[in-house]
Amino acid sequence: MKITEIIKQDRPTVSFEVFPPKTDTDFTAVERAVLEVAAIHPAYMSVTYGAGGSTRDNTVKLAREIQRLFNVPSIAHLTCVGADKERIHTILDNMKDSGIENVLALRGDKPRDFDGEPFENYRYASELISDIKDYGDFCVGGACYPEGYPEDKNKDENITNLKKKIDAGCEFLTTQMFFDNNIFYNFLYRVRDKNIKVPVIPGIMPITRGSQIKRAIELSGSNVPERFKNLVDRFGDRPGAMQQAGIAYATDQIIDLLANGVNHIHVYSMNKPDVAKAILANLSEILV
Numbered sequence: 001m002k003i004t005e006i007i008k009q010d011r012p013t014v015s016f017e018v019f020p021p022k023t024d025t026d027f028t029a030v031e032r033a034v035l036e037v038a039a040i041h042p043a044y045m046s047v048t049y050g051a052g053g054s055t056r057d058n059t060v061k062l063a064r065e066i067q068r069l070f071n072v073p074s075i076a077h078l079t080c081v082g083a084d085k086e087r088i089h090t091i092l093d094n095m096k097d098s099g100i101e102n103v104l105a106l107r108g109d110k111p112r113d114f115d116g117e118p119f120e121n122y123r124y125a126s127e128l129i130s131d132i133k134d135y136g137d138f139c140v141g142g143a144c145y146p147e148g149y150p151e152d153k154n155k156d157e158n159i160t161n162l163k164k165k166i167d168a169g170c171e172f173l174t175t176q177m178f179f180d181n182n183i184f185y186n187f188l189y190r191v192r193d194k195n196i197k198v199p200v201i202p203g204i205m206p207i208t209r210g211s212q213i214k215r216a217i218e219l220s221g222s223n224v225p226e227r228f229k230n231l232v233d234r235f236g237d238r239p240g241a242m243q244q245a246g247i248a249y250a251t252d253q254i255i256d257l258l259a260n261g262v263n264h265i266h267v268y269s270m271n272k273p274d275v276a277k278a279i280l281a282n283l284s285e286i287l288v
């Protein structure tokens with residue numbers, strides 16, 4: 001099922017993101033955790049694509065198993081890094097044969113050990129999106145950054161380029177994580193003002209370990225509100241307490257988004273079934 005069909009339904013839904021293993025040796029353990037998330041039947045699940053395509057086969061394999069075993073629609077991520085058209089088309093053929101109809105098309109980042117120019121064939125996500133739309137009947141989404149993107153001069157440039165992604169055929173956007181919902185509401189206002197009309201799905205990351213917040217900020221550049229810093233200061237050293245507090249904070253963000261009319265939420269619970277289950281349990285009466 002296409003993601004656009006799922007999110008156009010007029011009811012609140014939640015999806016989860018998972019990641020494939022870096023090596024085939026780890027596949028079974030990762031698959032077990034991923035399928036445990038699928039077993040709670042989120043609206044859909046997205047499977048990331050490792051830097052430089054390192055997880056290419058496992059991304060499609062996991063996305064296929066999620067759909068095959070639990071009938072949960074999946075979306076496979078794909079990046080431009082080091083990819084030529086032939087390779088991208090082979091992956092798309094593989095997705096089609098596996099029944100995967102949804103792709104999150106990204107530029108990706110240059111891996112540290114990458115030799116040469118990683119964006120020779122596709123410079124931007126918009127070029128990849130346009131190629132995927134020309135190649136087959138896929139529902140294609142892209143990424144967006146409510147707090148701006150570090151390579152852009154300012155937030156206006158970021159949204160101007162975002163519009164190019166939409167014009168290339170991007171049908172929905174998923175945001176980078178944020179910890180202050182006002183940042184999302186302001187972003188939504190700015191994108192609508194620039195005539196970007198596709199659904200914008202907020203991405204929420206439950207922080208369940210004190211050490212995770214440092215890494216999450218490094219990767220995303222997200223602003224951390226004082227209220228959240230206090231929570232990490234107080235509970236960061238106690239794993240059980242931090243997990244409970246992090247899930248409560250994420251739940252609070254989700255409920256505020258739903259209360260403000262956002263219908264679909266994407267949760268970066270990654271390969272943690274207990275976190276995904278706790279979030280859904282907290283929303284059990286809200287999501288009916």
Ligand code: FAD
Nearest residue numbers: 048049077106107108124125143151152161164174175176
């Ligand atoms: P783009 O949209 O191509 O933007 C990159 C830069 O180019 C920006 O500065 C933009 O303003 C500029 N730009 C874009 N289009 C144009 C244009 N036409 N002309 C001029 N300038 C332009 N990474 C992975 O490796 N694997 C994953 O699975 C993955 N999943 C992600 C999921 C989400 C929801 C998000 C938010 C990010 C994800 N990432 C993933 C990270 C992402 O690949 C990086 O943030 C990357 O640096 C940017 O990707 P993008 O698709 O947003 O790039």
